[in-house]
Amino acid sequence: MKPMIARRGSGHGSGLGVHRWVIEQTIALLHWFGRLRIRWEIRDDIHEAFMALGAAIICWRRLAR
Numbered sequence: 001m002k003p004m005i006a007r008r009g010s011g012h013g014s015g016l017g018v019h020r021w022v023i024e025q026t027i028a029l030l031h032w033f034g035r036l037r038i039r040w041e042i043r044d045d046i047h048e049a050f051m052a053l054g055a056a057i058i059c060w061r062r063l064a065r
Contacts, residue, residue, distance in 0.1 A: 026055075026058075029054075029058050030051070030054050030055070030058070033050070033054045033057075035050050036050055036051060036054050
């Protein structure tokens, strides 16, 4: 299986990459948190906990608006 990601604004028929901007926006929002920008934690569970916390804060801020 080879990756097939569409360029912005163009579809290629397979359905992959149609909502690419959602992922790009989420990653950009997570980069606002300094601890998630560069991974300093050695343990995976701590990093996943910070990712979950960052996602929860992003959702809370969106819902508060």
